[in-house]
Amino acid sequence: MTVRTRFAPSPTGFLHIGGARTALFSWAYAKKHGGQFILRIEDTDVERSTPAAVQAIMDGMHWLGLDYDEGPFYQMQRMDTYKKVLQTMLDKGTAYHCYSSKEELEALREAQTLAAAKPRYDGKWRPEAGKTLPIVPAGISPVIRFKNPQTGSVVWDDLVKGRIEIANAEMDDLIIARADGTPTYNFCVVVDDYEMGITQVIRGDDHVNNTPRQINMLNALGATVPQYAHLSMILGDDGQKLSKRHGAVSVMQYHEDGYLKEAVLNYLARLGWSHGDAEIFNMQQFCDWFDLDHITPSAAQFNTEKLSWLNAHYIKEANIDELSSDIATRLAALNIEVKLQPKLQDVLGLYRERVNNLNQLANDIAYFYALPQASASDIEKHITPEVKPALHELAGQLATIEWTAEAIHHEINQVVTRLQLKFPKIAMPLRVMLIGIAQSPSIDQVMALLGQKETLARIQTVLKY
RNA sequence: GUCCCCAUCGUCUAGAGGCCUAGGACACCUCCCUUUCACGGAGGCGACCGGGGUUCGAAUCCCCGUGGGGACGCCA
Numbered sequence: 001m002t003v004r005t006r007f008a009p010s011p012t013g014f015l016h017i018g019g020a021r022t023a024l025f026s027w028a029y030a031k032k033h034g035g036q037f038i039l040r041i042e043d044t045d046v047e048r049s050t051p052a053a054v055q056a057i058m059d060g061m062h063w064l065g066l067d068y069d070e071g072p073f074y075q076m077q078r079m080d081t082y083k084k085v086l087q088t089m090l091d092k093g094t095a096y097h098c099y100s101s102k103e104e105l106e107a108l109r110e111a112q113t114l115a116a117a118k119p120r121y122d123g124k125w126r127p128e129a130g131k132t133l134p135i136v137p138a139g140i141s142p143v144i145r146f147k148n149p150q151t152g153s154v155v156w157d158d159l160v161k162g163r164i165e166i167a168n169a170e171m172d173d174l175i176i177a178r179a180d181g182t183p184t185y186n187f188c189v190v191v192d193d194y195e196m197g198i199t200q201v202i203r204g205d206d207h208v209n210n211t212p213r214q215i216n217m218l219n220a221l222g223a224t225v226p227q228y229a230h231l232s233m234i235l236g237d238d239g240q241k242l243s244k245r246h247g248a249v250s251v252m253q254y255h256e257d258g259y260l261k262e263a264v265l266n267y268l269a270r271l272g273w274s275h276g277d278a279e280i281f282n283m284q285q286f287c288d289w290f291d292l293d294h295i296t297p298s299a300a301q302f303n304t305e306k307l308s309w310l311n312a313h314y315i316k317e318a319n320i321d322e323l324s325s326d327i328a329t330r331l332a333a334l335n336i337e338v339k340l341q342p343k344l345q346d347v348l349g350l351y352r353e354r355v356n357n358l359n360q361l362a363n364d365i366a367y368f369y370a371l372p373q374a375s376a377s378d379i380e381k382h383i384t385p386e387v388k389p390a391l392h393e394l395a396g397q398l399a400t401i402e403w404t405a406e407a408i409h410h411e412i413n414q415v416v417t418r419l420q421l422k423f424p425k426i427a428m429p430l431r432v433m434l435i436g437i438a439q440s441p442s443i444d445q446v447m448a449l450l451g452q453k454e455t456l457a458r459i460q461t462v463l464k465y
Numbered sequence: 466g467u468c469c470c471c472a473u474c475g476u477c478u479a480g481a482g483g484c485c486u487a488g489g490a491c492a493c494c495u496c497c498c499u500u501u502c503a504c505g506g507a508g509g510c511g512a513c514c515g516g517g518g519u520u521c522g523a524a525u526c527c528c529c530g531u532g533g534g535g536a537c538g539c540c541a
Contacts, residue, residue, distance in 0.1 A: 166469070179539060232471075277478090297470075302476090310491090353503080353504050354502080423500050
């Protein structure tokens, strides 16, 4: 049987880090086994679902390169199918109409909670051999409930958590269609997983409790039960649960925040899954290695520092043209236009080794294309009266030489030696004058890239004071 | 409250009864490299939640605690 997995988000918000990892694992599992990965949009909650959220989710998946083989399928467009199945179940007696009102149910729940019992439906309208049902009230449209078995238990071997057994006595008859006739989540999932031939359901931990109900419905439908793999959740950097109010951000935010998708992907893959000591691997390797056996069943805390470490690695590895185009975009956002000289690729070649973030990279090299603004304290600290003569002398010499890093280095050495100064004594003020801060790569290389004319102009500007 | 799940360095994890004196990675600390800041290199610090079993032998299996999390909607 060919493997078919799916990612089934509800379009009520962006694709966050947890959803992205679920999608990644489902995707990788399908790839690993030469199967299909399906995208299904669970939009039956009309109130909260939005087209913008659908777009946001697809944008996130697209950025990460999580391509799907089938879909997107929208549940709202599959109503006919659901209604047909609903009718079949009603006919077969595995589902029934329930006329209990929302108010009635709420009161019931309240009473049960008060009595410290598990809130659940009391089975008032559940048909039973020899049982007389209440009189159907006029003018009330009923909901449809699934007739869940009341004895025995549901057992499945979770591919992540192992054997899980839940007693049917713990479950009540869940509503599978609302009063307005629209089917609900657990029912749609069952019908879809069945009809789409899903073989492995890989989803979040929070669905563990839905699984036995879904298995019961699958059985009622005479369907093959897929395998289930429940992924534990991802906690925020602070160990707290991620929520809209606290720390949950779109994966696209990582793009904006200067992370390469390769880093995010590698990080996510390694969060809750491992392959021996492997830390750095590309998606091809990940798909080759991926298995459900090595997923940790416990929750994992997100660690931005490790993500940054991976980001640094992938910035070094990145294709230089792709990196350039990314950085040019970020510079544009800073209102800095990349000029022809120095070539952005060359500048990046000098800088990419030292950073772990693309925004930082753009920011660090901005001075090549825009005038830097040194702080008064840096100027005061480094451009002291005693080095000014040296700087003047150097400036004069630099105007005459061939403009290469070697020649510049040689020239600085000459001046330094002649005036009996330490190299940093002159390198630091040069940095402040040229770059605006006292930290940079090798100053001679920076100057070589900046160009003779620009370098001298910047030096003169400062020395005039 | 009921049910379900989880538990190894600060963090991500390796670990399938002897390869464990518990390994790797991030972070941190020290040193080296050095023209500053980084990068890089070499070291270091640092964990099996507690208690009972089972066994010749337990991080690993079982039970009980404890702690954390999840579910209990005409949400998904």
